Amino acid sequence: MQELSGKKLAAEIKASLIKEVKKLKNETGAAPHLIVLQYGEDAASKAYAGRIEKNCEAIGIEFEYQQFIDQPEDFKARLKAANADDKITSIMVQQPLPAELKDSLEMINPQKDIEGITSASLGKLFVGLETLNPATAEACMEILDYYDIPIKGQRAVVVGRSNIVGKPVSILLQQKHATVTMCHSRTRDLKWELKNADIVVAAVGRAEMIKGEMLNENSVVIDVGTNFVEGKLLGDVDYNSAAEKVKSITPVPGGVGTVTNQVLMRNIVKSFKNLHGIR
Missing domain, CATH: 3.40.50.10860 (Leucine Dehydrogenase, chain A, domain 1)
Structure with missing residues (x-):
């Protein structure tokens, strides 16, 4: 099993942003x-x-x-x-x-909407125009790219349909030519969907809802969950049972959330550049 830690990726994004902001300050004042x-x-x-x-x-x-x-x-x-x-x-x-x-x-x-939550921002994402994407959805894609995980032609299952994670990440996966199924509380056979998935994005907001027995041995699991239970941060996936089963998985903490923090910072820098006409 490969653990898809977000710490190194987040550190690289942060280091790049520090340099870029310093340069922008010198150029624009x-x-x-x-x-x-x-x-x-x-x-x-x-x-x-x-x-x-x-x-x-x-x-x-x-x-x-x-x-x-x-x-x-x-x-x-x-x-x-x-x-x-x-x-x-x-x-x-x-x-x-x-x-x-x-x-x-x-x-x-919308030009200042760094969370990508307005209908204008989400509409541009939907039709494939340049915009500020929701940071968590973007972080999921960054992790897949960083670890060279193939997306094209893969069957991706997204569990959760929120406007800030589930829906946007499903669109981003489709833009990379994945075949995407969105699951939610009314999905008839979630276990079957997960068993047949190459990529699983868990963004349902329920602690350890997805167990290892629901996944297959070739799955790549991106766990977006941030659930506090008795003072402990838990993902939407039961990490211990899933780690014994799947090919790759992000930890919680230290996975998607770590990268999201820096992607949000990158959106702040992007909005500054857009407003100043800097490419």
Whole structure:
């Protein structure tokens, strides 16, 4: 069994970005600038913003964070201002959002949409145009490429159909000429689908739902899951049983999430370059 660690790949992306940001600063006199907006007091969202801040600092990206509580109109006003501010080149809106602010994600300027979550960004991805792809979906593809795992003609099964992972990664796999099946809670025979898959992307959000007995010995498994159970981070795949069965698998932690962090940073740099007309 080959473990598809993301640590070395993430380190390489980070090192490249540090050099690129330094060069951009010398050439333009400016730096990529991210603003993270949070509504409410969700502790996990705030902790995630803190990790993003550390990653930005390490690369040389300017970081700004604002939290709003019981101020929906102020939140929308700040988002509109960030869209119009030339200094701010990237915008993140933390989720979850209350019902009255769900539509605010569509307010994000697509050129600054580093998470690739607006309908404009997802629409471009769907038709194959250049855009900022959702970082986790892109990280899955980066790992497959880094380890020279063939995609063309392979049968890929994606478990989970979210707009930020399942759907976009299925499109990216199709663009690389895989035959893709999307599975979810209403799939009639998930075990059969997994047994017949060359590539499995597990993005369902249920700790260790997929067991080794459900997989075949030639499968490559990309585990996107980030489930905290009794203080321990677990994937959507039962790593121990799967590792005894499959050809290759990403660990949790140290796999997709590690690469996602740096792909997000790369999207921040891309948005800066796009807004400045730099190719």
